[in-house]
Amino acid sequence: MPRVQRASDVIEIISERAIYFGTFAIGIGVLAGLLVRYQGQTGVLVPLGFVLLTIFVGVFGYSVYTALQVRKVVGKPVICPFCEVANEVVGDANEDFDCVNCHRMIPIVDGAVLPVSQVRCGYCNELNFYSEKTEALLCEKCNHEIPLARDDGAPKKSIPMGFAVVDDEAMYELLLVGHGHKEEELIQCLQQMLALNRNQVKQMLGDLPVTLLTGITRRKAEMLKAQLSIHDGEVEFRQMEEARY
Structure with a gap:
């Protein structure tokens, strides 16, 4: 399971499980009712019908219990530093995850969202964002590398060849x-x-x-x-x- 879970995804998983067991229980209940109702002359199927009714009660009770777990899902808002949209997550966010609105990776360090800075591309003037965790920045519009200043005096890291800009116009x-x-x-x-x-x-x-x-x-x-x-x-x-x- 991923470390960062969205509250909406957790609720959807729980709801799917509750619906699955609920549907299964209804099927067992219908079959049990038919066996008891149409027991025939000997009534040999009646015991089986009551066994299925017992199973129906157990499975249906579990589906109801599972559905009630949705109330226990508490979302914690994590504000995206790029678009300022709240992302509801379960528990503490302890690693980067993508924003539900802008789909950028939200930088996380020790459970805290890092602030981001803005820089314009020198090639196309597109506004781009970066944080302390950004090692190499490519323009979101033209894919050219944007050099970032380092406050600690460390040398700039070059972009791997696989991520370098290539003039490929093909789709x-x-x-x-x-x-x-x-x-x-x-x-x-x-x-x-x-x-x-x-x-x-x-x-x-x-x-x-x-x-x-x-x-x-x-x-x-x-x-x-x-x-x-x-x-x-x-x-x-x-x-x-x-x-x-």
Whole structure:
């Protein structure tokens, strides 16, 4: 399970579990009622009907208990320093997580949100944000590196070659071809990335391979692939021209 859980996701998981057991209990109850009602001449099925009724009471009681757990989910607001939107999380946020509104990673250190600073790109004049945890900054619009001043006098860190700006005008599509054991983390990541609900994402995972995005730059495809790989997502990207063949 991820360290940072959104209150809405926890409520959705609990609700799904309650609905599942509730539906199962109703099915058992209907079957038990039929066995008792239409017992036949010998009444041999009546004991089985009462056994099923007992199971129905237990399972239905558990579904009600599970549904009541929703009231115990208390969300703690974490304000995004970029867009100032409150993100409701369960417990303390002890690692970076993406904002539900702007999808930027909220920098967290020791449970506290770090302040962010603003800087304009020297190439396109786009406003960008960075925090103390930012080691290398790429412009969100043109993907050029923005040099950051270091107060401690330490040398600037260079961007790895895989993240350097490449003049590639081709459009790509991003495909999810498989996933590992971190399915719950992958579901939450895809929910935020694609703005889909939990059931839609689960349906996608059962229909692999599936196209996640089309018409994106190579740089964005590489970033999204790296993000999904953290959650055991097996991702490929290819040029739109190649996808036609």
